[in-house]
Amino acid sequence: MPNYITKTPLLAILIVSLIAPALADIDEDQPLIYTHTLPTAYTLRENVISIGLMSFDYGLSNRAQFGLNPFLCIFGVLNADVKYKFVDTPHFALAANIDGYYSIIDNADGGAFIFSAIASVPATKWLQFHVGPNYLHLTDEEISPGNDTTGFALLMSSSVPASIELLLNSHNVLVGDVNFELDTDEISYFASYIHSWEHFNAQIGLVAHRTWDMEPIAFVNIWWRI
16 A cells, blocks of 8 residues: 555644644533543533443433443443543543453353443543553453453453543544553553534544554444433
């Protein structure tokens, strides 16, 4: 493949990054960070519902939300999560999240919990950083995230994810993620573009893994906010 074809997308992203501050038109009443599925310290507002291929979330209050992953349920892993936002200021937000999982595949008798702490830091009006450790606790020692027979292959190990979020305007954002898995010392990378309409949201991107012997994999996610 010619070099100019592979370098053109990188050049376009660089140009957009440089002009983003001039293009920024953030909706302060309904910022995009409250609508998408990227792990952040922010929560949905009270009685707001977000439903999509990878998530269903409901705002219990302005600081607490309940959710689940329909995709995992299809593969036989029942799950639910609760997030509570302890700190919410214009310059810093901090939240804790608990995810619970139970596999019903092949009569597997076991489950898992993921405990997370997430910090979100707006560097500017259009640039944000999100970081926080995840601790994976398995209720059965015979179950592991790599055991396909239980469905827990869909879960990650304990990890430390970090992401950067560049808002182009109130409807468009670029996201880059790096996830370091503590149990395996492996690193995965994500890059995506999100577009938000008034209620409908779409995300397209690529995921790559340092130890995978393959090309990056494209993914698509869509969700609605009610």
